[in-house]
Amino acid sequence: MERKRRRETKERILEEACHVFAEKGYRDATHAEICGASQTNIAAINYYFDSKEALYRAAFEHLAGKAEEAYPLHGNLPATARPEKRLRAFIHGLLSRMFDPGPLGYLHAIRMAERFTPTGLLDDSFERWLARDRGNILAILRDFLGPGAAERDILWAEMSIIGQCMIGLHDTDERGPRKLFQIDASDLERLTEHIYQFSLGGIKAIRRRIEAPGN
Numbered sequence: 001m002e003r004k005r006r007r008e009t010k011e012r013i014l015e016e017a018c019h020v021f022a023e024k025g026y027r028d029a030t031h032a033e034i035c036g037a038s039q040t041n042i043a044a045i046n047y048y049f050d051s052k053e054a055l056y057r058a059a060f061e062h063l064a065g066k067a068e069e070a071y072p073l074h075g076n077l078p079a080t081a082r083p084e085k086r087l088r089a090f091i092h093g094l095l096s097r098m099f100d101p102g103p104l105g106y107l108h109a110i111r112m113a114e115r116f117t118p119t120g121l122l123d124d125s126f127e128r129w130l131a132r133d134r135g136n137i138l139a140i141l142r143d144f145l146g147p148g149a150a151e152r153d154i155l156w157a158e159m160s161i162i163g164q165c166m167i168g169l170h171d172t173d174e175r176g177p178r179k180l181f182q183i184d185a186s187d188l189e190r191l192t193e194h195i196y197q198f199s200l201g202g203i204k205a206i207r208r209r210i211e212a213p214g215n
Contacts, residue, residue, distance in 0.1 A: 010048045013038045018059045022106035025113045026056050053121055060122050063107035064129050071096040073136045083143040090136055092192045098168030099185040144203050148210045157203060164195045
């Protein structure tokens, strides 16, 4: 019973910390706010997480894990699946993460805060997370473009696909991309198909250029 209570307390602190860090940013978030939201005390935070910095890192890892669990970018497909299927699954998973109206919004808020007012505390976590996610799309593109593709062909194709998907990022600005291009979460399936078809056409064009005689 005591072990269960401790686990629940730790999870409650973590969940509320995600909310507070996303709303206030690392520097403005306080132990008092997190304690109030989680109905705990500073001693409990220090017991389970040692410090504010450690709690911040734990909150990010918690949210990143939720994103991966809810919307895996490999779409639960094996690496041997056709690249067309894996590409569509990747696009759908990435857009799903961005349009998620729930706690994953906290993940985006923390990422954006770190972009504009970086703390440096999440650099290692960002690097691991980005490497894992990029591994999916880079493997797909290498399968598509074949051994003759230059590294720049692969990286620029990745850039084009990710750039299209970034349109789904939440933006509170009324002039933001969602408003500009008139899209919302209800467009997820149609937008996935559009980006997939558009990207597939571009990939095939690059493959033709790579395989053209005299290239």
